[in-house]
Amino acid sequence: MSKPFQTHNKQLKILRSRNLIIKDGSKAKSILIRENYYQLINGYKDIFLDIVKTKQLKNDYFKTGTTFEQIYALYE
Incomplete structure (x- = not known):
């Protein structure tokens, strides 16, 4: 299923x-522009997800304290 394009600001808000x-x-935002949201976030988010919240809410929720910078560091 294809998802509609979201602006980089909307991606950060999500x-x-x-x-x-x-x-x-x-x-x-500049990292997302350069590296691509799906490659960066979807490729490296799994170890940072709060599985309990994710199962209950059917969305990916990150563990408390997880930062964008941590995901990017793993990506690099």
Whole structure:
């Protein structure tokens, strides 16, 4: 199933709503532009997910304290 394109600002908003901490929104946005949301987030998010919340809410929710920078560091 294809998902509609979301702007980079909307992607950051979605990540924040899923409990991901983004310390520097401008830097995170430039990383998303350069690296691609799906390659970065979907490729490396699994170890950071809160499985209990995910199963209950049918969305990916990140463990408390997880940062965008941690996911990006793993990606690098």
